[in-house]
Amino acid sequence: MRSELYKLLCWICCTFSYTTYEMETNSTLFFTFTVLLITIITFLKALKSLFTPNKSKSNLPPGPKGLPLVGNLLQLGAKPHQTLATLANIHGSIMSLKLGQETTIVMSSAEAAKGVLQIHDHFLSNRKIPDAMRGSSHDHFSLPFMPVSQQWRELRKLCNELLFSNKNLDATQGLRSKKVRELYSDIHRSSLKGEPVNIGRLAFKTTINQLSNTIYSEDFLQSAEKAGEMKELVTNIMKEVGRPNLADCFPVLKMIDPHGIRRRTGSYFSKLLNIFKSLIHKRLELRKDAAGYCTKKDMLDAMLNDAQHKMDIVKIQRLSLDLFVAGTDTVTSTVEWAMAELLHNPHVMSKAKEELERIIGKDNLVEESDIAKLPYLQAIVKETFRLHPAVPLLLPRKAEVEFEMHGYTIPKGAQVLINVWAIGRDPNLWEKPRLFWPERFLESEIDFKGRSFELTPFGGGRRICPGLPLAIRLVFLMLGLFINSFDWELQDIQPEDMNMDENFGLTLEKAQPVLAIPIIPKH
Template sequence: MEFVTIFLGLFLSYFLLQAIFSVFGVAKSKNLPPGPTPIPIIGSLHLLGDHPHQSLARLAKIHGPIMFLKLGQISTLVISSATAAKEVLQTQDLAFSSRHIPDALNAHSQSEYSVVWLPVSTQWRALRKILNFNIFSGKSLDANQHLRSKKVQELVAYCRKASQSKETVDIGRAAFRTTLNLLSNTIFSKDLADPYHEDSGREFKDLVRDIMVEAGKPNLVDFFPMFRKIDPQGIRRRMTRYFGKLHATSEELIQERLKLKRLKQEDVLDVLLEICHKNPDEINSAHVKSMFVDLFVAGTDTTSNSLEWAMAELLRNPHTMAKAKEELKDVIGKGKLVDEADISRLPYLQCIVKETLRLHPPVPLLIPRKTETKVTLNGYIVPEGTQVLVNAWAIGRDPFTWDDSLEFKPERFLNSELDVRGRDFELIPFGAGRRICPGLPLAVRMLPVMLGSLLNNFDWDIGLEELDMTEKFGITLQKSEPLCVVPIPAT
């Protein structure tokens, strides 16, 4: 692995004694959760591999759902069951509510202003309130429903144009453009990509992909903080450049709006600028730009990835797709767009979305947390400063919870009250507790509408006997190979 190679060339002798003392110090601690025995210097880093969520799930089968590892110099707790997740995310939510910040997110001071990475505090509560009230509240979402409907219409129109020329559609890229324009219209009242052009938005999507990959890849600095100043892999330097591009775009749009003071758009940007003017101690321009980064990076990537996984699973399971299309035909009529008001009348479509999120949670290890003080968890001692990873990917595939846990079976939810909104810890693709993803209300509206509209208007020709379902690990879970299919007008 890249970081191991670099590490071995950096002051190996210096680390040896320190690492050994560190390992023995952990070994003498009492009541730590079980876990693999660390080896000098690297601890259990060698066990992570290229897909840490999968490796940690396998280790949890040996050591249990509450597992302690030493990753370099970093103590790490891994949670891999619904029962343990409930204890961490609900019962002792406050004790586990701080963030463990990857060094990559210190680039451009993103972690100092972002609602995702700030600790629970007065500042965090103020930013979270702004998000919840002005963007993700039921009232705000209802007011912007016409925007989402328009963007879905554009997505279907793009696919219809491709069908006429028998061209393939990159589902993830098309969904990304749709979500990007939805967010940009909600915030800035303008499109950031041409909804009808395949290459439009490519640079923005590539930028978001690069951010997710860099933030999710193993970073020597995260395991050995003393290397922070030299950034040996250059991850923070690259992230500084990537965040800088997003901040520059935001700054340009903000300045453009400030020049048009009399032309009020009454969108999110207007609201934020008004709050900045009236309450500069509550939110300033740095918070605004970091908020836009959070929204555009997390909102576009997670939604487009989830739609791509859903379509891939349906193409692998044609009987499930046929059943979904039959429901759509019976309830709203073939060839029509799905409206948000239709979702409650489409239970099988909702089941497909839940099953997709069970098998392919957008953030497989959720966003890492950290203990600020020593915590007792199920009789175990979790030391102060421990990184906490909740393996939503493993929880969604737990055979003790789910029958045929690796099979795509939406029917399992038909007579079930389980939901993705953070109340049922068997299914937590958006997290739970006070740090649950603020964008959840938008995602649960957008995903079924986009997916249902694509299914109800087209048949899909994959042109392959077997579909590649390999995962590409980052902060978010992407398909290694883009899903490119030819839309055929539904008959």
């Protein structure tokens, strides 16, 4: 009976896949067909259960009741991180939902996050891979998403011991300082004209050029126009990966890519991979002249020289894709949110300016060696991570086995999410949780490096973000420049009236760009 059900299901899916292309121009027909297929799948699954021995129900965490077929999908809304935080207030900090056929467990407290990131990390180290990441087969190469394996261990070791080691980052800090000086020049030109600047776009251009110089010793972008095009490309990738996708909720739909998400991400990935391929081939041509070649002392030369990990062109391309997409979007988001909060809270901006003027001197650029001497600036960054974590639900994890946690059963195969956005607003952890108040961190030992589960914007455990050491340096360099080198004036709006709404994707974007006029301080 099982084999007959399987054959029937395959026939239905193949028929549906064949007709999908013809229906893409007719959204109503496509939607109807999709619902019909899901209905048939669910019916067959129910029919199959009649011929399967009953199993005792697991002690799942509590959660909201769902609808037939779709479960809790329609309850998530446009901002799932906020919806899930509200539902957690009702059902508890460990909560289960049914998203189509997929069981999802959501952790919304520091204690629950510790269970995932530390205590049960060995059961939860692999990812639930969004179908969007299968574009251009990138799921097979992506360090953040590939399963724990020998390939994953080698890439992590490469990142930890070579690319993002303090020794390597110290050796390449001159490249990043040069990009910060160029950022100063860009803002200075706008200040002379009295024109507003787009903080997010400036931060993106600087971040991507800092990364491209750290890795390839070349600028990725030369103009604000190109920065806008590239930012849109990276933002689109993050939106697609974070977008609700029926293929993730009903696995059988993966074969037809019902929303076209995998096709679009594949196209975006290919554009970036071709750029990296060109840069790598250019370097290989230069290296052929062994006598005349002067080493760049960047990450690309480090990878090409590292015989231990045998980094070929494809591996370097794929790792570059992860670094550029994840690094640029998260750093840009953090800098833009930090500046939004500083402009929204002028008294905090004043205190930050006072510290920078006292420690490094008015108008001077922040150097990476200055970061440890600036506790209030560090507190501002931590407070930004608390209120506006770049990845509000972190990357999804997958339970490899069934296990018990806090008296509940976490079933094998379940998707596990950590709502760091909700944890950052937990009134049991934070005094005045909705207030942007950096002072809360001045006498606190809480950090953001995976050891304090109240604040884990980079994740924790074995899957903690390997690019954290570089990301932090970039955030501090740009934020220090914005604060210490210029005064800022909002155009046609008062600080208290700023729009502080969010747009949800894989990363948490600001709904309305931060536009402000830079003013050269009077001495």
